[in-house]
Amino acid sequence: MTDSSRIPMSFMTPGTSSFADFVATNAPDLLPARRTMPAGNAAELAPHGTTIVAVTYPGGVVMAGDRRATMGNVIAQRDIQKVFPADEFSCVGIAGTAGLAVEMVRLFQTELEHYEKIEGITLSMDGKANRLAALIRQNLGMAMQGLAVVPLFAGFDHEAGIGRIFSYDVTGGRYEETAFHSVGSGSMFARGALKKLYRDDLDETGAVTAIVQALYDAADDDSATGGPDLTRRIFPVVHVITAAGGHRLPDDEVAAVADRVVGGRMLRPDGPVAALEGGR
Amino acid sequence: MSMGFGGYVSPEQLMKDRADFARKGISRGRSVVGLQYADGLLFVSENPSAALHKVSEIYDRIAFAAVGRYNEFENLRIAGVRLADMRGYSYDRRDVTGRGLANAYAQTLGSIFSSGGEKPYEVELFVGEIGDSAAADQLYRLTYDGQVADEHGYAVMGGAAEVVAGYLKERYEEGASLGSALRLAADALGHSPGANGSDGADRVIPVDDLEVAVLDRTRAQARKFSRISPTRLAGLLGERVSAAAAAPAATDPAVAPGEVPSSGEPPIAPPL
Numbered sequence: 001m002t003d004s005s006r007i008p009m010s011f012m013t014p015g016t017s018s019f020a021d022f023v024a025t026n027a028p029d030l031l032p033a034r035r036t037m038p039a040g041n042a043a044e045l046a047p048h049g050t051t052i053v054a055v056t057y058p059g060g061v062v063m064a065g066d067r068r069a070t071m072g073n074v075i076a077q078r079d080i081q082k083v084f085p086a087d088e089f090s091c092v093g094i095a096g097t098a099g100l101a102v103e104m105v106r107l108f109q110t111e112l113e114h115y116e117k118i119e120g121i122t123l124s125m126d127g128k129a130n131r132l133a134a135l136i137r138q139n140l141g142m143a144m145q146g147l148a149v150v151p152l153f154a155g156f157d158h159e160a161g162i163g164r165i166f167s168y169d170v171t172g173g174r175y176e177e178t179a180f181h182s183v184g185s186g187s188m189f190a191r192g193a194l195k196k197l198y199r200d201d202l203d204e205t206g207a208v209t210a211i212v213q214a215l216y217d218a219a220d221d222d223s224a225t226g227g228p229d230l231t232r233r234i235f236p237v238v239h240v241i242t243a244a245g246g247h248r249l250p251d252d253e254v255a256a257v258a259d260r261v262v263g264g265r266m267l268r269p270d271g272p273v274a275a276l277e278g279g280r
Numbered sequence: 281m282s283m284g285f286g287g288y289v290s291p292e293q294l295m296k297d298r299a300d301f302a303r304k305g306i307s308r309g310r311s312v313v314g315l316q317y318a319d320g321l322l323f324v325s326e327n328p329s330a331a332l333h334k335v336s337e338i339y340d341r342i343a344f345a346a347v348g349r350y351n352e353f354e355n356l357r358i359a360g361v362r363l364a365d366m367r368g369y370s371y372d373r374r375d376v377t378g379r380g381l382a383n384a385y386a387q388t389l390g391s392i393f394s395s396g397g398e399k400p401y402e403v404e405l406f407v408g409e410i411g412d413s414a415a416a417d418q419l420y421r422l423t424y425d426g427q428v429a430d431e432h433g434y435a436v437m438g439g440a441a442e443v444v445a446g447y448l449k450e451r452y453e454e455g456a457s458l459g460s461a462l463r464l465a466a467d468a469l470g471h472s473p474g475a476n477g478s479d480g481a482d483r484v485i486p487v488d489d490l491e492v493a494v495l496d497r498t499r500a501q502a503r504k505f506s507r508i509s510p511t512r513l514a515g516l517l518g519e520r521v522s523a524a525a526a527a528p529a530a531t532d533p534a535v536a537p538g539e540v541p542s543s544g545e546p547p548i549a550p551p552l
Contacts, residue, residue, distance in 0.1 A: 005387040011359040012388075019365055030370055088501070110369045113503075117337050117361045 019106060019114035020135060032103040032139070043146025047076035050100060051186035051218045051225040052083065052093030054154045054165045055198065057207040060242035061154045061163025064211045065093045066186070066219060067234050068226030078229060083237045085246055087112040090128055090155025091239045094186030097147040100139065104149055106134055125157035129166045129174055137172025152183045156241045163241060180210075186218030186225035187209055193217035193225040196274040205257075208238055208249065212261050213271055298393060298400045302424035305402030309347045311438035311469060314406045314419050316454070317461035319409040320495040320504065321417055325438075325466035327434070327491040335493040337505035339364040339376045341410050342496050348403035348424075348439035356405065373502065379408025382420040382428055383471060390426025400424055404437040410495040410504060414455065440472070447471040458494065459516045462508075466490060466517060487514045 002124040010026050021029050047069040054063040068075060076098075079209055084105045092108060094101035116122050123131065132153050139149055153166040165177040172257035180198050182190040193214040202210060212228075215236050219227030228235050235258045238249040265271060289297075295411035312325040312334055323335040323345045334353075335345045348492045360381055368376045385405060393400045405422040419431040429435075434452050436445040447468040456464070469490075470483040492508040499506060506514070 005384070006391045007359045007363060007384050007388045012355045013363045014355065014358060019362075019369070022362060023366065023369070027366065027370070032367075106369065110365050114361065114365045117365075118332075118358060120333065120336075 010108040017115050017118040018131070019111045020131075022114075032100055032107065037142065037145060039145075041146040042142075043097075044072055046100075046147070047071045047080075047098045047169045048097045048224070049080060049082045049184065051182065051190055051215060051222065052095055052152045053182040053187075053194070053214050053218075054093065054152055054177075054180060055194065055202070055207045055214075056154075056163040056165060057202040057204065057209050058200070059163075060156060060204065060207075062167065062204070062207045062211055062238060062240050063091050063093050063152065063154045064208075064236045064238040066171060066215050066226045066236055067229070068163065068224065069098050070224045075226075078226065078232065079234050081237050083239050083248075084109070085239065085248070086128065086153070086155070087116070087122065088133075088245045089122075089158070089241060090125070090153065091241060091246055092132065093152045093183070094149060095151075095156075095187075096149040097142075098280060100142065100147055101116050101149040101151070104135055104139070104151070108135055109211050113136070124159065125155055125164055128155065129153055129176075132166075133172040133174040135170060136168050136170065140171055143170040150183050152181060154241065156243055156246070160245065161243070182214065182218070184218075184220035184225070186215075190214040190218040191220045193271065197272065204240060204242075208240070208254075208257055209261065212236060212254070212257050216261055216265065228262055230262065251270060295394075299425060302393070302402050306348045306404055306437075307439050308426065309438050311436055311440050311444050312345045312347050312406065312422075313434065313436050313444060313448070313465045313468060314345060315434045315448075315452070315461050315465050316414060316417055316419065316432075317458055317494075318376060318414065318455045319458065320410045320414075320497045321419060322458065322461050322465060323406065323408065323493050324462065324469060326469050326485050326489055328489045330488075334491055335507075337503070338381065338407075339368065340373055340502050341504050342362060342376065342378045342381060343406075343408045343493065343505050345406040345408070346403055347400070348385045353403045353405065354402045356388070356401075356403065357403075359388075360385070360407075371546040378407050378418050378420065382407040382422060385422050386426045386428045388426070389422060389424060393425040405436065406435065408495055410497055412497070436468075440469075444468045459518070462492065462513075462516050463518070463520075466520075484520050487517065523541055 016022050024104045049069050050066060054061060063083050067079045069077040069080040083091060086092045086109055092105055094105060108236050112128060132151060151168055157164050165181050165184060167177050167181050180194045184197040193233045197210045216227055235254040238254050239246060239247055263267055282475060304537055310326045325334045328335050336357055338344045344357050344360055347436055363384060364376045389401055392398050394493045403424060407420045409418045411417055419435055421429045421431050421435050421437060434448045451464055470485045472481045487510050490513060492513055494506055495504045496506055
């Protein structure tokens, strides 16, 4: 018989709709978090990705990441992509060990698409956020050896009709953020900038501008975050998601925003001035 | 059946019996049409259920369609999705091919058919894959015994396959628009030859009873599969008039006299 090329029975058995669970049973070596490692700190072995920022606005959410990966004091890559579409209505940005993080994003993308195809419907926004938490949690052992992956997850929730942002810790803790959030080494500077720049009536262009400003501030004070690279024309990856779906903003559009931001900084290096007192 | 030698059944007879058994199950279901049009592949079936699909997405450029027993083709569909996602995850998305999937299905159906321990699957499948141009589109038709046919232009499987294919043969044109390909497929599925060979008994299948999906090259996303909603379907089909619009619903041609009319439900298999 030709049984060797027959599809294995485990593939034909109904059961899980989760790709990660299926792979864990049938091909565990494929999973990024299932490898045993010798003891010791491995943090200096591989490049790290840095700052991710997300901002909601009425009708959608924007996420952006700088393009730098570092290994100690060395810039490992100038044009790394750290923000990825997770499915049509959500995206994920990653800070931490770049290799593991990119692999985890691929697994997460496949997980969402797999569920959608098997079940015939997409997961709810909270369901997606929880699945990502489970994938992060599996990586805890490696995180304790210095290979942490910390994602930021954002998407448009059709049930609620709004853009939503979720942050995570290395143990898989999942926290919903309001308005805006940032992760990675430059995140405290980006968050500080957004505190002053964010308002809840931003439109898409406004949200993109605020996010590019925040990344500029992160790069200004954090050596591991890359600013707009004007000589090589490398600009942040910006992903916009609305009720109609998500797309990566074309490079020339981001370049135009970045050029305006940099132009403003030529006149005032610290960026726009916020009002000293009171609300608007 | 020969029982003369202590229950001996010749291999020829055994295979024929198994084939007859599978064919009988398949012939009770309604047909599915796979059709090449200008922008890709179109799949149309008569399926009153909005939840239990006969046409599904496997991967970026690959679709799956089936007739026969639901639980059996559903298992094959899930296996296909798992196989494709696993391959795409461990290699790359471009390394998932319709040919590879058709092969895996063929091996599986073939070994189930010829193994004594399992009853043959009462299913037929389409595996469709679109390329960058119409010339690169592929439509594979797989039968219950694991045979693969590489179809061109159009293909039909299920109960009234011959009638529907005969209708398409006379009218199919290459490079049709989605609307006209869809109208042709819907008319073909509703076709049943009149007593004198005329089109007297044609039905107009209601929009809600049609399951339609496409692999559309022109979609911006990497995933080219898309279901066509009843609203869009009604717009694409436009005004539909049949020669026998006023005539009572024709009897299902797939149902032989004396059999229970098909309800779309899979038949229960007798124990082997």
